[in-house]
Amino acid sequence: MSTEVDEPLPEPTPLGEGGDVSYGSLVWSPVPARRDLLAESVLAAVDALPPDVAKWIRVAEIDPDLADTAAMTQEYNVPLAASSNCVVVAGKRAGEERVAACVVRATTRADVNTSVRKLLDVRKASFWPTDRAVEASGMEYGGITPIGLPSEWRLLLDERVVSGPSIIGSGVRRSKLLLPGGVLTALPGAEVVEGLGRPVG
Template sequence: MRFGTLDWSPALDHPHLLAAPVRQALEAWAKNSPDAVGQVLVAPIDPDQADTADMTATYELPLEASANCVLVAGKRNGEERLAAAIVRATTRADVNSTIKKLLDVRKASFLPTDRAVTDAGMEYGGITPIGLPGQYRVLLDTRTTASPAIIGSGIRGSKILLPGEVLAELPGSEIVEGLAKE
């Protein structure tokens, strides 16, 4: 399938284009939902063009199709609470209100890059909700579930494309109204 100037193929047919945790999560998900996972596509990209603005311009993709995954943490009674917030690139995660309330913490902050990369087992610029460790709540803004979404593949050298309704079926995900602001 062609979207933008990229040719997209079934993700599990190209495991070299996926970080190990992403591939493993897709394989596990496929056991219960093969039709859903069959709609998860991947395309190689230039790793130097992995950042959203560069990628959409280079490959003639609509910015609103991109969904960014940001990792957030907060503490309550000494317990760290973690979440991955997935929001359209045309919006920004509402960390100081919605995410803070969902995590039930006084303050929520973006994880530092080094920690995000280490925790996820993925490359910066490729972090995706697919394959994150179990301690992360996966929060999807409702806008990410309504139309195709381009997300990370765990590496900078490719991107995943999937229907929003398939993203909403991601095991353990929570759909949240107002997770992002314009």
């Protein structure tokens, strides 16, 4: 299943008065109804957002074995381009390690060697080892999300992720978050970067 990132994505379908919505084959609930589905750091970050921003974030429980984007997309019938992946990239300058979380649509790859390297002002940028990213973020592998990351990291958003619905991690593998892409721009320190994500193929 594939969806071009520049095509309009379908919007979630409201379900009754409780705030639940349908997207793909999943039912997504407002965070207050399923706080148990978010990692502690992510939940704290959602609670710290202005109420008129946080109210748009919804969560759905999934099979943790299907947390990887390709598997989730196929199993739950969501558009591939609706998923936004968060990858951790780092480089060094004068002995100082500089870290950035990059959020790009699943139909693209983060332009690490050019865009991210220049933004971090380092000679070489590369993906952080999984164990370091998991330990530093306090989130599970496959669940790392732009919400609730360490404040010293830069948060880089590809322009494609800030329009239309975005499915992102929840900090744990057993759930995903669904939100309007514009909510990501309200996260502390968020920077929208043109061309951060390069189309795959």
